[in-house]
Amino acid sequence: MSAVLHLLLAVVLCLVAIPMLARAAWPARSPRTAVLLWQAIAVTLPLSVAGSLIAYGTAPHAGSRVDLLVAIAGDLASATPTRTVDAWHLLAVLGGTAIVVALPLAALLTWIPLARVRRRHRDLLDLVTSTDPAAPGAAILDHPVPVVYCVPGRRSRVVISTGALRQLDTHQVRAVLAHERAHATGRHHLVLLQFASLRRLLGTAGAQVGALLEMCADDHASRVAPRTALATALVQLSAPAPRGALGVGEHAVRERVTRLADPTAPVPLTARLLGLLTGITLIATPVSFAAYELSAWL
Structure with a gap:
């Protein structure tokens, strides 16, 4: 029963951490650390629930798990x-x-379905977009609405409309393109996928993680262009991105503009390391149980 109690303790810790992390103010100062903590919770909570059930269910049986399942299957088959x-x-x-x-x-x-939508979108973009030296590496969409977004995937596309090119200056274009490339290279769509599939279990965590990933991309863009350029561009790019794409102005725009215009000091390194250690500890609980269960199967 020690394995059951250990896993249930991990479940309780996750359930306590979810509202605390959702209400905390520090994630905006160190969004990358906060995203990693959310990922640790998203991995630990369901696996610890599953592990506690399996540990309880197999506790009376001392033999191999294969023998146990074979015996249970035989009992069920015999009605x-x-x-x-x-x-x-x-x-x-x-x-x-x-x-x-x-x-x-x-x-x-x-x-x-998201992969199918993105593939079709990329194929369509290959037909209707062009290139422009004003936006190197981006696909130029001839459309009056100012919009910039990334279609993620193995063949990612960064798209900017002609309306955005007319409305933004050189520094702003550079900033928003760097922002969207950060989404593509960081594989942020895979992080969002994790929370989309667990949205009922984790509640509004997916929306917060989406905003935190935008802040991570903002920080990347701020290293190649002025923060004020990105902040002013965000105000002008309010059009929603197509389904399956990651748009520069879709999540927590007001909070992000404030953060860019008046940056605060990041969380100290020691606190970030403590947060990462907490996440690793959480993940280690179901992983260690999985390793134990694997040895029991052999």
Whole structure:
């Protein structure tokens, strides 16, 4: 039962950490650390729930997990009451197994339609966009609405409209393009995928992570262009990005503009290292149990 209690403690810690992290003010000062903590919670919470159920369900059985599953399958196939484990332990094993199977399945079902939309969007962009020395490396979309966005994926595209090119100056164009390239190179769409598939479990965490990823891209853009240039560009680029794309002005624009115009000191390095250590500790709990369970299967 020690494994059950250990995993349940991890679940409780995650449930306590979620509202605390959601209400905290420091993530805007160090968004990368906050995103990593959210990812640690997103990994630890469902796996710890599944692990505690499996640990409880298999606790009465001292033999190999393969032998246990074979015996349970035989009991179920014979349509007789389960003799290997009682009903509660059987439900726990089935419930934990269902969670483990559902996690990648939910991610896959979320990713497939988005990948299809993005692929079609990239194919269409190849037909209707052009290039311009004013926006090197970007696809120029002939449209009067000022919009800049990234279509992520293996063949990512950074798109800027002619309306945006007319409305923004050189520094602003450079800043927003650097922002969108940060989304592409940082694979931010994969981070958002993790939270999209767990949105019911983690509530509004996905929206906060989206805003934090925008801040991470803002910080990257601020290293190649003035912060004021990006801030003023954000105010002018309020058009929503197409489905499956990451737009520069979609999340927490007012908060980000304030952050760019009046930057605060980042969280001290020691505090960030402590946050990363906390995330690693959280992830280590279900991972260590998974390693133990794998050895029990062999």
